[in-house]
Structures are given as C-alpha cells and as structure tokens.
Amino acid sequence: MDTDTGHDFERDLNLQDLLLGIDKQRLATALQALLGAPIAIFDPRGACLLGASEPTNDIPGLPLYGELEPIGTIAAAVPQDRLKAAADLLKLLLHTNARYLMASDLHLQTQQDDFDELQRRHNALEQSEQRYKALAENLELRVKQQVQTIEQTQLKLYEAEKLASVGRLAAGIAHEINNPIGFIRSNLTTATSYLASLDKIGALLPTCQDIAALKTAWQREDMDFIRQDMRDILAESISGTERIAAIVKDLKGFSRVDETEWEEADLNVLIRQVCNVAAAELRGKAELQLDLGALPLLHCHPGELGQVFLSILLNAADAMGAQGSIRWRTAFQDNRIVIEVRDTGRGIAEADMPHIFDPFFTTKEVGKGMGLGLSVSRNIVQAHGGELTIASRPNTGTRVTISLPVKPGS
C-alpha cells in the first residue's frame, strides 16, 4: 500500500546502501592497519566498493552476509581466521547501519503517510466547509424568498379582510347614497315642470300690452307657490348632495388603506367617519353612543387604524341579539390614547377566548367572516406599538380596549 511513497523500510538493502554514511577511506585504512594487508570489498557483481579496484583470484575472499544472504565479498591476503574476524567486524558495522536505515526509512514513510492523511483530512474539511458555505448562502436566499412570500401573502390577506368588511358595508352605503339621489332626481323633475310654467309666462312677454294679462297668467300658473317650492326643493337638493359628499368623504377617509404613508391624525375624527360609514349596518340593531375625549394627534397609519375600528364595530354589531348599545369612549392618559368599545351583545364563549386572535378562527357562519378581523387588528395595533385586549362576559357584553402610545414630539 505504501510502496509509492519512496520510503519503503522493508526494501532489500544492498552493500552500497549499507555503506552509506560510513567514511570509506577511514574504514579501509583501519581494516588495513588491523590486518596488515590491503583489503578490498566487492558487491555480488564484482564491482569494487572499497580498497583495490580489481578482484583477483589469488587473494582469498569471504562472503559478507546481509539479513540472510551474501551481499558482497571481503578480500585480503591474510589467513582465513583473521579475514573472518574482519568480516565479522564489518558485519557488525553494517548491521548497525541497517538498523539506522530501516528506522529512518520507516520514520519517513510514517511521516509521509501521516502528512498525506492530514492533507486528505484537510481537503475533506475544506470541501465540507465549502459545502456548508454554499448551503448557508443558499439558505439565506431561501429564507429571504420565503419571508417575501409570507409578506406578500399577508398583504393579500389584509387586502382581503379589508375588502370583506368594506363589501359588507357596500349595500348600506349604497342605500345611504341612493336615498338623497332619489329625492334630488324627483326635485329636479319637479323643477323641470316649473320651468314649463315659467316658459308660458315668458311667451306672453313680447306681445302682452297690459300688466293685468300677465298677472292673470302668473296666478293661473301659481307662480307664488312655485317660487316658494323651488326654493325648498333646491335647498333640499343641496342638503342631499351635501349628505352624499359627506358619505363619500367618510368613505375616502376610511378607505385610504393603500396609502402606506404615516401621518398625523385625530382618532376621534377617524372613529366618527367609521361610525358614519357603518351607520346603515347598525341601524335597527344597536344604538351608538360616542363619548370622545380630547385627543392629541397621533402619528399613525389612519387607513389601517380605521380598518381596526370598523372590524371592532362590525363585530359588536354582529354580537347584538335584540336591540343593544355600542359605546365608544376615548381618553388621553399617561401619554397613551385609550380607546374602549363596549357592547351589550352576547359576549364570547369561554372556550373560544384562547382562540380569538388566531388567524381564520371564526364563530360566524360561513360567508360572514374570514376569521381574520381580530388577528389583523391586533397586528396593526402592535405595529403602532400599542396593545389590543378583550374582556368578555357571555350574555352580558364585550369590551375591547386599544391602548396606543403617543411618542413625545410626534
């Protein structure tokens, strides 16, 4: 497995390897001095590694052993026993060198292996870091997209809730507007017929010689009555158009939900507008009482708060069994605007109380409510830094309290 590292400690060591690091000149000199004759060392192929350059047949030689097998020859013109002693000495030297070579090769081999392993782990770590980085970036992007989707959905729900409550009012408001339009049209028809009478008198003017004939015609057409009635119906019509203008104004003031800008607003005015807009819806169900104290202007989103007031008002109206009353009270205390709406309706069942702010929770029959009114209302109030709380007693009534902070200097 590890043979490719170049440091295989198990490789066969030849004589040349084993002489590595040994000062050959000193070795040769020492051996020659001990033996008293020139020595030579050859590898198995006969190449001279130490001493005389050529192996000669007449000089006696002895094999040098490595682990098990001969790895070379030592030759010197000395008796066998002395040559053997020299060979033994050399063998001890080579054995020690073999130990060193094997140990250092093994050391290099394990170092290399450890380094490779470290490198491999490092690379793996780097890769996984890259993966996590990519994942994190991806995640961030996806969270952003999700948040965007949720925000858009929420916006649509707000829209839907607003349209639902406005839609409920549409019939009543149409009636409110239709009524003055009806008598204005009738008055205008009458005025047109009065114009016919005036024409007849007018036709006499170019030919008429005496004033008496004109007077007769004036009386025949009952112009005195016409003059008076004309004044009355015009005044009535003007007041009718004023009523329509007022309704449109309230409606406009209330329906500015699309305007995202914050502005200074008088919440009492806003409450009155909402009550006017919902007047038709309340008629015959509940008597409205407004007990509005002096309020400072509030830096707010009037369209959204109007939606809150309308939701609460319509809830109160829906809670009415027989004729009841809905009482608005506003006050400014401790730098907060407190708005309280009490109704004498049927109240909220105790089991429903924990769920009233849950989105899509409704006790109304299908088609009458989306179950978003209170959930959206609370969100809007909280967005204004305020609180919306509800207290209710079954068969007695419900009290909704909105408390909004007025920031100093705003």
Added chain:
Amino acid sequence: MAIFDEENNRLSIKLVYYGPAQSGKTTNLMRLHDILRPDLKGDIMLMETANDRTLFFDLLPLGFKAPSGLLIKFKLYTVPGQVVHDSTRKAVLSRADGVVFVADSQRTQSTNNGEAFANLEDNAARVGIDFDRLPLVVQFNKRDLSDILTEAEVLQRWQAAPWPVLFSSALTGEGVVETFHALLNRVYDGLDREFEFQNRHLLSREAFAAQASGQIDRQAY
C-alpha cells in the same frame, strides 16, 4: 502478501507479532532467535529504548531452501505496543502474511488486550488486509505470573472466535515455538494456493513448519 522475487528465486513471507504494550512481543522474537535452528538465521534487529520499549520494530530474519530450490525467507516483525505509535504499527502491519496477537494474561490487562485487538482490526482494514481471511493466532503470554486469567477463563472468552488460542511464557521460552508453528500452519494454506508449495516446490505442510524452525535447540533455554 508474500513477495516472490523471480530473479533470486526467493519468496519473502512477513509475519507480525502484534499486541498491547509490554505483552512480550520482543521477548517472543528473542526466544525464537535463541531456540530455532533453520538453515538460515540472520541477526535479530532490536530497536528498543532504554526502558525496554520497542521504538520502531524488531526484526528476526529466518530462511530455508525448499526442495525445489526456492529460498523461503521469513521476516518476523514486532510492532511497538504503545498507543502513540499507531502510524508505525500500521506501516509494519502492512502486507503481513500472518499475525500473532500476543495478549497479556494478567487480569489487570484485559482492557488493554481488548483495545489492542480492536486496533489490530482497525489497522488491518486501513492497510487493506481482509481481517476475516488473515491467518491469525492468539497467544496468551506471561503464564508464569500470578494473578492471571486461568486457561479455562481465557478459552471460554475466546470460545466463539475462529482463531487458535495458545498459552506461553516467553521469558522461559515455553509455548513460543508452538505459537510460531500454529501460525505457520495457518499461513501454509494461502501460500500453497498461491505458490503451489506442495505441487511445484514439493513442500508439505509438515516440512514447511519443520524447516522453518529447523533443529530446535531446546537446550538454549
């Protein structure tokens, strides 16, 4: 895996003595060096520190010639038992043809034995040895000491294991040759399959073990 050197007509077989620190791996090798008398026996190479801890490995080369003329060379290695020398253990274990796991019989050493054996299994996998097919014998050493697991206890614990379990006292040389023989016996099958010991080299199982140990010199110890 054994390495066949065609040029020199030589087969090198690597046997490794593995086990926890100070369980007697080096002593096993020293006794084999003293006792065995094969045709060829090299000098034992010991690499130990002053306090008798093996640093890199110990090596005992042995060899004999098969009737076919093939030189069969054994390289018996020990690994350093200390936990820190794991890289060295791994390198020495690499390409092993057979392993003796030298366990310490002392009761206090059971945990070390277990960890060393798990380490052997792990390292075998790391160097590409199929542990299930690796010729392995287990030797419970230091039978001469007191407070050791009884043979019955050891055998009962290793009952389910597929490896032969032997008992030894390496200090006195008892069981050391038997362990070596048990490993040769297990190594023989694979080598016979790969190198046709019986058919091509006329080397029987019995001759393989006998020649590897040669004339055993029981008088040495």
